[in-house]
Amino acid sequence: MSVTIKDVANRANVSPSTVSRVISNNSRISDATKERVRAAMAELNYQPNLIARSLTNKSTKTLGLLLPGSKADLLLNPFFVQAMRGISSYAKEKGYYILFTHADNDEDEVEVLSNLVGSQWVDGIILTTVKDNDRSIAFLQYRKHPFVVIGKPDDEKNTYWVDNDNIKAMYDVVDLLIKKGNKNIGFIGGSHEFKVTKYRLLGYLKALKVNNIKADLNLIYEKDYTEEAAYEATKEMIDYQTPDAIVTTDDLIAFGVQRALLEQGIEDVSLVGFNNTVISQYKKPSISSVDINAEKLGMFAAKLLINQIENIPMETNNYIIDTKLIERDSTK
Template identity: 40%
Template structure:
């Protein structure tokens, strides 16, 4: 993908000059225009109509990008709750909100490019962080304002992000099971390339190590952040010779599936099997039994990310920040 930056480099002008040439700004000399247009042609760069708005002032809009498949994501109560937090802040600041609808990585990437090149938004909030994410790489390359809800997979110090201390939380919640005498503890997480899964799993592993318990690779399961993911994980675990007695589940909606599948097989929680969970979405108090889970303050994650992004869009020089939202364990009846 040829960018304005490439055109700027080749023609020896600044990217904003290129934008002005595209917008046919009268303050740019014909000579410069010629030079830039030649570079554009040489590189095969075709600005779309919206790119002509690049020199426009603030759009007073921000983009919110959900992980691949908004269709799936919106089934998990995490997302409406984080959107609530974002919405409250951007509304206060009189910004509008543009929501991604893409399903595949390709589609989402295309959507983000449209937002950026079309200058539809002043900045972007990514509601996920995963290894080698193309969208993140693109936004860095373009030097476009963005904030991650989650921990970036690299260049941590150059990126503003809002996260929980998921490693610590993972360790603490696993200890809840260890303290009750559990020794065979499995971990059920989301996709293994998501940083949040990695962090929570690392916390789980640290807790096992500290307690002198053995790590068992067949006890680490990665699935989708859906009820069905939880059901599948249980089916696999029940097929093992040595079944675990404790489960660390990294998402309440997965836990819902875990509970329903265990119930079907006649397992009783917490008598036959104990379970701890993450997120504290509202359904965690209506499951039977109600879940012992980590309250990660989802609303606050959203609100703080929006605040940080607006600061960044208003002031380009705003330094990168790491904002950690405190978590706390909510004790209910699943252990």
């Protein structure tokens, strides 16, 4: 015979409703009672029926995580793995599970979200990218479904979001390169439809302007967020002119840039990536990169979402996470 919640209650000398609250990690239950109930559950090898509980409580204790890209390149970008680590860590602490999925394009993204919301599989959703006139954000706002975005949305005041100050982060990088004596600085970023590309490009242009350097449009490329696209963009750039330095909006892009430069035997171009992924320190030469605290971005995104779901009062609807340039061989 299977163990029931009443069996656990009898063993812990509490009511069945108290056991239920302990399973839900209710803050009103004392730590001592929680410990006693959990000990009874362990002794009896009791496993709560989460599906039945979700039907009763109208809560799945599950967060949906939407990632960009097709299944072929899913999770190739280390940023999303780092952000997921922060999301998962905070969610687990609060008793939530993660369901992640992906979408190939904008139309597919809205369809995936529609299925998630309509099926009631998740209590809330985390979007890991933000675009201009973002259809996914508009859909979730229309459906009044709890969500948070990693990135700065158009509607900053009425959306929960977490991001870095991407304009300042890139400005500081380019300004430092100029102070090191670099004048011709190339920029290779992801597609301009993504807000993160837009803001980092603005930081790049601002640094040039402040230092009285005219921007050369032939040194600016906005391609896909892939190593191969960056590799091709770099070859085009050096056919026009070999710059003193190249800044990128992602380490994956920086890897493509470095490959193209090394193939051409070019070793004296400074290079900076973003996200400070583990692989960047093992490249030859090692690549300088801006640490955006991706894990912290994920953690605060999960915090904002769970607070919404649980109706916890919040003083802010957004968090700005600090960045730091980690200098390595590519800028020395």
